Amino acid sequence: DGGITQSPKYLFRKEGQNVTLSCEQNLNHDAMYWYRQDPGQGLRLIYYSQIVNDFQKGDIAEGYSVSREKKESFPLTVTSAQKNPTAFYLCASSPGTENTEAFFGQGTRLTVV
Amino acid sequence: AQSVTQLGSHVSVSEGALVLLRCNYSSSVPPYLFWYVQYPNQGLQLLLKYTSAATLVKGINGFEAEFKKSETSFHLTKPSAHMSDAAEYFCAVRDLDSSYKLIFGSGTRLLVRP
Numbered sequence: 001d002g003g004i005t006q007s008p009k010y011l012f013r014k015e016g017q018n019v020t021l022s023c024e025q026n027l028n029h030d031a032m033y034w035y036r037q038d039p040g041q042g043l044r045l046i047y048y049s050q051i052v053n054d055f056q057k058g059d060i061a062e063g064y065s066v067s068r069e070k071k072e073s074f075p076l077t078v079t080s081a082q083k084n085p086t087a088f089y090l091c092a093s094s095p096g097t098e099n100t101e102a103f104f105g106q107g108t109r110l111t112v113v
Numbered sequence: 114a115q116s117v118t119q120l121g122s123h124v125s126v127s128e129g130a131l132v133l134l135r136c137n138y139s140s141s142v143p144p145y146l147f148w149y150v151q152y153p154n155q156g157l158q159l160l161l162k163y164t165s166a167a168t169l170v171k172g173i174n175g176f177e178a179e180f181k182k183s184e185t186s187f188h189l190t191k192p193s194a195h196m197s198d199a200a201e202y203f204c205a206v207r208d209l210d211s212s213y214k215l216i217f218g219s220g221t222r223l224l225v226r227p
Contacts, residue, residue: 004156033214040122042203042219043157058214090156098213099145099164104156 002027006091006105013085013112021076021108023091029103031096032074036060037088037107046089049074050096078110085112115140115206119218127226132176132191134221136204139185145207146187147215148178152200160202163187174198199225 004025013019025032031050035043045058049068063082068074074093078085088109092102120135138144145164149157161172168180178189189202204218 006156031213035217040219043217045214045216048214088154092157092215094213094215096213098207098209099162101147101159101162102215104149104158106156107154109154 004091004093004103004105006089006108009106009108011108011110013110015112016080018080019078019085019110021078021089021091021110023074023076023105025072025074025093025103027093027103028071029093029095030071031094031102032068033092033094033102034058034064034066034074034076035090035092037090043090046076085110114210115144115208115216117146117204117206117216117218119202119204119221121221122219123222123224125224125226126194128196129193132189132194132198132223134189134202134204134223136178136187136189136218137185138187138204138206140206140209142209145209146178146180147205147207148172148176148187148189149203149205150174150200151203151220157203160189194223194225196225196227199223 007022033048034046047066049055065077091105094102116139118137147162148160161170163180171177201222205215
């Protein structure tokens with residue numbers, strides 16, 4: 001089955017630790033995205049990548065980092081510089097053209113204690 | 114840049130009643146618009162999309178949306194609500210100024226009363 005896989009589904013970390021969220025797709029999509037979701041705020045774009053070895057900051061990139069070494073993989077690292085990291089994180093991919101939708105993974109819920 | 118506004122963070126309807134979820138867009142060029150649904154602790158699933166082929170778009174689960182340029186709207190409707198429609202719904206637009214990223218509204222939570 002083609003799709004997007006995010007892992008783990010739930011993640012707990014201590015404050016001050018970096019943590020990496022995994023996102024893999026087998027849809028052969030060029031573009032990949034990371035969104036953060038908080039109650040009542042919709043989805044906010046953290047980073048996006050249109051092609052391998054290239055990525056751009058979204059609206060709330062501070063405290064996050066990404067890499068795009070392979071077409072199918074777009075991991076997100078939540079660093080200790082992120083002031084409020086507890087949230088639901090969603091990864092998505094799309095063919096990259098204007099009239100196509102994005103396909104989403106099942107999300108990772110990160111809780112920092 | 115493009116943007117979308119969803120009016121009403123919560124909408125409550127009775128089972129069998131009409132569902133109407135509102136979305137207004139801001140775009141200087143013909144937009145590409147999408148409606149997604151999210152069930153608790155899950156990702157987003159596409160309901161339907163507008164890509165200028167037809168102004169009335171039919172989607173999955175009996176939902177449809179009508180693109181009205183004069184009103185800059187893309188409201189989502191369903192004639193008869195089911196309990197299983199209770200979820201959060203997001204309207205989104207492609208940002209044609211910036212690498213085609215998707216910009217989302219703040220979402221509307223639909224509650225269906227028995």
